Ligand SMILES: CC(=O)N[C@H]1[C@@H](OP(=O)(O)OP(=O)(O)OC[C@H]2O[C@@H](n3ccc(=O)[nH]c3=O)[C@H](O)[C@@H]2O)O[C@H](CO)[C@@H](O)[C@@H]1O[C@H](C)C(=O)N[C@@H](C)C(=O)N[C@H](CCC(=O)O)C(=O)O
Ligand SMILES: Nc1ncnc2c1ncn2[C@@H]1O[C@H](COP(=O)(O)OP(=O)(O)OP(=O)(O)O)[C@@H](O)[C@H]1O
Ligand SMILES: N[C@H](CCC[C@H](N)C(=O)O)C(=O)O
């Protein structure tokens with residue numbers, strides 16, 4: 402741990418203005434008043450629910466030596482800070498200042514780091530990057546929705562953790578010998594500058610479709626948040642790895658080009674640097690042909706879903722952008738494994754019908770996942786879909802519609818109703834799928850879906866993927882789609898003890 406006085410100086414070196422000439426000796430940092438200890442810097446941030454400065458008095462009672470906030474927060478906290486003899490640091494963007502401070506405070510991260518943004522595919526791409534690096538004998542991790550995975554593991558509460566958690570985790574990983582890290586950059590995380598202090602060698606863009614309009618309010622604001630990865634977070638020496646098949650890929654490329662960043666394009670589109678040329682599907686995966694620098698390559702991916710090939714090539718592009726030898730990277734692709742909860746084969750009925758669990762929780766993901774299953778299915782495609790409570794309401798009928806358009810039978814059920822009435826959420830989803838069967842209880846919906854499977858049919862259970870709970874109100878009830886699928890198959894095929 403570096404000398405504490407140096408830390409204080411670093412904070413002031415950030416160009417922050419300490420009012421009242423106070424010099425703070427910092428012993429720790431947090432944005433949560435409840436976590437403040439003697440000598441801590443308390444970042445009092447403006448939030449969605451409240452302003453952290455409202456908790457300044459409590460933080461000072463717990464021993465805060467400095468308060469970092471914005472001008473609105475300074476109005477609230479300045480008297481209490483002065484009375485306690487604590488430094489008040491006012492920043493135009495205190496979230497960014499906190500991110501830089503967290504990076505300096507924890508002082509270490511894996512030397513090679515990449516981040517990936519996009520509406521869908523972040524967890525998959527980050528996981529594939531980690532798998533490729535591990536195949537190349539690097540000590541690697543991925544960080545995101547599924548926690549920290551790889552040579553070192555830890556749970557995470559958010560897809561992109563707050564900067565204090567993020568840098569604590571990155572520093573601990575580096576101390577454990579982790580040299581390579583791939584992380585997800587969620588739109589919330591980017592809008593809140595959670596990643597601004599991370600040193601990235603490359604950053605990736607998967608796609609841009611609807612999600613999270615509850616938080617971002619408009620498509621443009623949502624896009625602007627994602628674009629922050631290329632406009633701001635990625636350093637001047639960084640490489641932008643962009644899926645140009647997506648309609649907004651060109652916009653991302655322009656943003657990166659305007660900064661003079663390196664650019665590596667990926668996709669089926671003509672002119673892509675890493676170009677997917679052909680895909681052939683079989684029962685357990687797919688054969689792909691692609692080109693890079695005028696050379697053609699073949700790989701067999703043991704992965705279900707055409708879109709996973711796009712994610713794999715984006716991951717390969719990110720690893721190459723960090724300096725790896727392309728042929729060596731491509732050799733690893735045959736060894737990739739299914740990402741937990743993403744087109745995961747959860748169970749098979751005695752009649753051969755397969756049950757897949759997938760994390761599709763946006764209209765585009767539901768459509769993509771179902772379309773991806775078609776080439777693998779001879780008979781009917783059945784979909785179980787629900788939408789989360791306290792999240793983007795406008796995506797609900799569109800998710801129902803995506804299911805109705807791409808499946809032969811749709812069952813609408815509950816998926817983390819949170820504080821909302823589950824029946825109201827189901828009704829909204831049903832607006833897009835009027836012929837769907839409504840079965841609120843998720844276990845019963847899975848049983849009904851599995852029961853409906855004839856030979857050659859397949860079932861997609863969408864929405865929860867790797868999740869292990871159903872959030873109802875404040876309670877998280879244990880629930881695992883893959884487990885429920887196995888139980889349903891065992892019960893119906895008479896294999897239960
Ligand atoms: C909308 C959102 O992102 N909210 C996150 C954000 O809250 P906020 O800053 O708006 O906080 P607030 O509740 O208004 O409080 C303001 C400030 O007062 C502080 N406070 C509050 C209470 C107190 O007693 N003491 C105190 O100091 C808070 O720490 C905060 O700094 O910062 C909080 C602290 O880090 C997060 O817990 C909270 O995540 C909420 C719970 C959440 O659900 N976030 C989700 C939507 C999210 O971030 N999801 C993304 C994307 C997921 C995906 O990939 O689809 C993710 O990266 O996980
Ligand atoms: N490249 C892609 N294009 C379209 N849909 C995709 C793509 N990759 C994944 N999906 C769909 O999105 C779902 C979620 O994938 P993944 O978890 O990798 O995305 P994510 O961006 O990390 O999601 P989150 O926002 O929850 O973190 C998958 O289960 C699949 O249905
Ligand atoms: N992390 C995402 C995915 C949630 C997936 C789904 N199970 C839901 O609860 O909506 C979110 O919070 O929007």
Ligand SMILES: [Mg+2]
Nearest residue numbers: 523524545546
């Ligand atoms: Mg994710």
